[in-house]
Amino acid sequence: MPATALRREPPDQSLLAALRQLLDDRLSTAAAICAQHGRDESYHQAHAPDAVAFARSTEEVAAIVELCALHKTPVVAFGAGTSLEGQVAALKGGVSIDMTQMNRVLQVHAEDLDATVEAGVTRKQLNEYLRDTGLFFPIDPGADASLGGMAATRASGTNAVRYGTMRENVLSLTVVLADGRIIRTARRARKSAAGYDLTRLFVGSEGTLGVITELTVRLYGIPEAVSAAVCAFPTLEDAVDTVILTIQSGVPVARIELLDEAQMEAINKFSKLDHRVAPTLFFEFHGSPAGVAEQSETVKSIAADYGGVDFRWATTAEERSKLWQARHDAYYAALALRPGSKGWATDVCVPISRLAECIRETKQDLAQSPIPSALVGHVGDGNFHLVFMIDPNQPQEISEASRLNDRMVARALAMEGTCTGEHGVGYGKMSFLVAEHGEALSVMRTIKRALDPDNILNPGKIVSV
Amino acid sequence: MPATALRREPPDQSLLAALRQLLDDRLSTAAAICAQHGRDESYHQAHAPDAVAFARSTEEVAAIVELCALHKTPVVAFGAGTSLEGQVAALKGGVSIDMTQMNRVLQVHAEDLDATVEAGVTRKQLNEYLRDTGLFFPIDPGADASLGGMAATRASGTNAVRYGTMRENVLSLTVVLADGRIIRTARRARKSAAGYDLTRLFVGSEGTLGVITELTVRLYGIPEAVSAAVCAFPTLEDAVDTVILTIQSGVPVARIELLDEAQMEAINKFSKLDHRVAPTLFFEFHGSPAGVAEQSETVKSIAADYGGVDFRWATTAEERSKLWQARHDAYYAALALRPGSKGWATDVCVPISRLAECIRETKQDLAQSPIPSALVGHVGDGNFHLVFMIDPNQPQEISEASRLNDRMVARALAMEGTCTGEHGVGYGKMSFLVAEHGEALSVMRTIKRALDPDNILNPGKIVSV
Numbered sequence: 068m069p070a071t072a073l074r075r076e077p078p079d080q081s082l083l084a085a086l087r088q089l090l091d092d093r094l095s096t097a098a099a100i101c102a103q104h105g106r107d108e109s110y111h112q113a114h115a116p117d118a119v120a121f122a123r124s125t126e127e128v129a130a131i132v133e134l135c136a137l138h139k140t141p142v143v144a145f146g147a148g149t150s151l152e153g154q155v156a157a158l159k160g161g162v163s164i165d166m167t168q169m170n171r172v173l174q175v176h177a178e179d180l181d182a183t184v185e186a187g188v189t190r191k192q193l194n195e196y197l198r199d200t201g202l203f204f205p206i207d208p209g210a211d212a213s214l215g216g217m218a219a220t221r222a223s224g225t226n227a228v229r230y231g232t233m234r235e236n237v238l239s240l241t242v243v244l245a246d247g248r249i250i251r252t253a254r255r256a257r258k259s260a261a262g263y264d265l266t267r268l269f270v271g272s273e274g275t276l277g278v279i280t281e282l283t284v285r286l287y288g289i290p291e292a293v294s295a296a297v298c299a300f301p302t303l304e305d306a307v308d309t310v311i312l313t314i315q316s317g318v319p320v321a322r323i324e325l326l327d328e329a330q331m332e333a334i335n336k337f338s339k340l341d342h343r344v345a346p347t348l349f350f351e352f353h354g355s356p357a358g359v360a361e362q363s364e365t366v367k368s369i370a371a372d373y374g375g376v377d378f379r380w381a382t383t384a385e386e387r388s389k390l391w392q393a394r395h396d397a398y399y400a401a402l403a404l405r406p407g408s409k410g411w412a413t414d415v416c417v418p419i420s421r422l423a424e425c426i427r428e429t430k431q432d433l434a435q436s437p438i439p440s441a442l443v444g445h446v447g448d449g450n451f452h453l454v455f456m457i458d459p460n461q462p463q464e465i466s467e468a469s470r471l472n473d474r475m476v477a478r479a480l481a482m483e484g485t486c487t488g489e490h491g492v493g494y495g496k497m498s499f500l501v502a503e504h505g506e507a508l509s510v511m512r513t514i515k516r517a518l519d520p521d522n523i524l525n526p527g528k529i530v531s532v
Numbered sequence: 533m534p535a536t537a538l539r540r541e542p543p544d545q546s547l548l549a550a551l552r553q554l555l556d557d558r559l560s561t562a563a564a565i566c567a568q569h570g571r572d573e574s575y576h577q578a579h580a581p582d583a584v585a586f587a588r589s590t591e592e593v594a595a596i597v598e599l600c601a602l603h604k605t606p607v608v609a610f611g612a613g614t615s616l617e618g619q620v621a622a623l624k625g626g627v628s629i630d631m632t633q634m635n636r637v638l639q640v641h642a643e644d645l646d647a648t649v650e651a652g653v654t655r656k657q658l659n660e661y662l663r664d665t666g667l668f669f670p671i672d673p674g675a676d677a678s679l680g681g682m683a684a685t686r687a688s689g690t691n692a693v694r695y696g697t698m699r700e701n702v703l704s705l706t707v708v709l710a711d712g713r714i715i716r717t718a719r720r721a722r723k724s725a726a727g728y729d730l731t732r733l734f735v736g737s738e739g740t741l742g743v744i745t746e747l748t749v750r751l752y753g754i755p756e757a758v759s760a761a762v763c764a765f766p767t768l769e770d771a772v773d774t775v776i777l778t779i780q781s782g783v784p785v786a787r788i789e790l791l792d793e794a795q796m797e798a799i800n801k802f803s804k805l806d807h808r809v810a811p812t813l814f815f816e817f818h819g820s821p822a823g824v825a826e827q828s829e830t831v832k833s834i835a836a837d838y839g840g841v842d843f844r845w846a847t848t849a850e851e852r853s854k855l856w857q858a859r860h861d862a863y864y865a866a867l868a869l870r871p872g873s874k875g876w877a878t879d880v881c882v883p884i885s886r887l888a889e890c891i892r893e894t895k896q897d898l899a900q901s902p903i904p905s906a907l908v909g910h911v912g913d914g915n916f917h918l919v920f921m922i923d924p925n926q927p928q929e930i931s932e933a934s935r936l937n938d939r940m941v942a943r944a945l946a947m948e949g950t951c952t953g954e955h956g957v958g959y960g961k962m963s964f965l966v967a968e969h970g971e972a973l974s975v976m977r978t979i980k981r982a983l984d985p986d987n988i989l990n991p992g993k994i995v996s997v
Contacts, residue, residue, distance in 0.1 A: 267732030
């Protein structure tokens with residue numbers, strides 16, 4: 068963790084005074100508040116900011132950034148704090164801008180299938196708001212993340228195999244630049260060829276190029292029919308081969324999730340379920356009743372060819388909700404297998420043809436390690452996750468997890484994959500970008516320098532300058 | 533056309549000598565060759581380069597760009613020359629890099645549904661190559677454009693409503709930077725959260741940030757069943773309302789194209805067809821046989837509610853091919869209505885809820901003008917095109933077309949739309965970007981300056997620096 072070596076400047080009192088004048092009691096320097104804002108859900112070391120500014124509008128964010136720019140003080144945007152690679156850590160101190168009070172749904176254009184929201188709106192909040200419209204926002208990374216944070220980290224999750232990631236589902240962003248200027252990256256048209264794709268540049272930039280304050284996202288009609296199923300397989304490779312053939316057959320499956328036997332044992336215990344303890348796929352199908360029936364039959368037949376047995380259907384909303392809650396609780400369930408442990412989560416993504424091989428080699432590696440781990444994956448995209456259940460008081464466990472992670476990333480890169488499919492870079496995965504991007508990393512650095520010459524926007528993340 | 537005012541430097545003889553040493557007879561300064569490379573399919577004034585370099589590899593492109601950088605000489609990439617906003621015009625002279633000899637399909641990963649090709653491969657060539665694999669590349673802008681050019685202009689076309697545009701279908705690019713360095717923007721994984729989205733930054737950058745030399749694109753399984761249909765409507769608004777309801781109902785229609793009565797008259801004459809001369813929709817449905825039947829029934833029922841009559845089906849490959857060839861020939865068919873005329877094509881894109889209004893007001897405007905025009909649209913995306921059939925020898929017709937275009941763009945922008953859905957900016961639409969992007973245009977300029985400090989990459993396009 069080279070980040071700990073970064074020098075920190077003490078906070079400038081005149082900056083704090085100016086911010087207090089702007090925000091009154093919505094500026095906090097309380098130790099507990101600062102500590103909370105330097106920490107995400109990852110194993111990475113927390114770094115508290117010097118102050119937390121609770122913003123209520125784009126204009127306020129612009130004023131805060133402008134003041135910080137004047138004092139060359141770092142600015143880190145903070146949404147729900149659910150990032151997994153240390154994205155919110157204030158490595159060089161400075162001001163954390165808390166977006167949670169920017170939580171208004173500004174406009175829903177049902178006829179255009181889009182909504183414009185403030186960055187602090189969470190995905191569950193948006194879907195709750197949409198309840199009577201027949202529409203929904205599909206991107207679901209598990210955590211109830213803020214939409215601004217999800218855009219900033221290019222989040223995806225279980226539905227991405229059908230609906231895409233934040234990359235495909237953000238139409239436009241309002242962004243505060245490093246000097247406090249406000250831009251809108253695009254209009255509401257579904258497509259445009261009018262200049263550089265600034266929307267996609269800011270999606271996934273983790274607050275290092277600008278602070279996202281509002282976003283327009285795509286919505287979808289709630290499918291007429293939804294069906295979910297669970298199916299256990301003799302081996303992990305049988306499960307993965309089922310996924311590969313399903314995708315190649317063009318079945319528009321909405322979700323297709325892999326859980327290994329350790330993870331199944333964990334969720335059975337944690338969520339009091341009685342699934343077979345074996346490599347298992349969770350499926351969800353969306354469409355017309357006839358379409359869902361057709362998809363289900365096709366997949367069932369593919370699964371049967373790979374020894375998939377015990378197809379259990381969840382057709383009522385309640386059964387489905389229980390099923391996916393168990394999937395979303397996988398992380399906590401895994402931790403509960405080793406009381407007192409802390410989770411060390413990581414993810415990679417490879418071309419789907421290499422997925423079985425990548426998972427097999429990774430599992431062989433894990434089998435030789437004393438650290439317990441569980442594997443889950445959004446396997447329709449070639450994306451899978453590991454969580455190590457480590458004892459945080461044992462430094463050798465941290466270094467062992469780190470070694471296994473290094474090896475998994477190297478394996479994924481050798482298979483034309485990426486060091487992270489959806490968790491992002493933060494400061495946890497910066498060291499892999501040289502191997503992944505080569506010379507292209509220098510282009511990222513050039514862009515960072517051009518848009519944030521004083522390096523005040525979330526410094527020490529993605530690219531070092 | 534402010535571009536004509538640009539100063540041109542004479543070509544540097546030592547540069548030409550160095551290029552000739554590199555390329556031998558693949559460097560041409562012949563007037564006819566240069567003239568051909570300064571011209572696209574648009575009405576914009578052609579600007580010939582001083583020389584044309586026929587490249588055969590990424591390394592050669594890199595060497596050419598490096599030499600040009602040394603001499604601060606402009607570089608314009610040239611694919612099939614089918615752009616529509618003057619993208620290939622060498623406004624400041626320099627070297628056109630002809631990519632047509634870089635036309636190898638490098639790799640097809642059928643199991644991953646992707647292919648890597650050199651930038652000069654055309655979409656038809658790729659689909660021909662894929663014929664025995666059961667896969668296809670769906671993006672179809674009409675012209676048999678090169679895939680490099682399609683990526684550079686962020687092309688889309690008739691299939692975009694279902695399959696997306698080049699934005700969604702390029703996985704990775706090999707790009708030569710302004711100083712001759714070569715980068716690859718991403719790996720082959722379907723998704724990644726590993727840093728800035730350079731792929732999307734170069735897609736749509738029209739050769740102003742780098743020269744695309746290779747690309748990895750997504751492929752799709754050829755649908756088990758395909759069906760197409762033509763349906764005439766009492767009014768243009770009835771047709772557009774049918775589109776809106778179809779999209780809102782979540783029907784995964786593959787193509788949904790609007791042609792106005794002038795355009796229908798034109799294609800009847802040009803393609804010897806006997807369609808009703810009325811606002812008409814062309815549909816195509818992809819899926820399983822049952823799925824296609826279900827989609828067709830849903831759309832037929834929606835159309836009937838809006839007076840859609842005379843549903844004519846094209847189910848054989850031959851009938852469909854005839855139908856879509858007629859659609860693709862719409863531009864030439866429109867020109868044939870006025871012998872000796874030249875086409876003046878433009879496009880805008882608006883949120884679909886504003887589409888009927890935007891088209892209605894535009895048609896009212898056109899009705900009061902003496903210049904004949906025809907309207908076609910990829911209306912499922914909110915995108916439509918106008919072609920004016922102008923007499924190129926009548927300057928007042930050019931200025932009248934220009935006035936109508938200005939008004940249409942202003943109308944689209946007022947409706948939260950964009951000045952171009954798919955033709956791109958080139959030098960034809962630069963003047964609208966201020967109104968469309970405001971302060972965001974300065975971010976585009978900052979990026980351009982950072983990545984091309986000497987402004988040698990397709991200067992005078994998208995942003996002026």
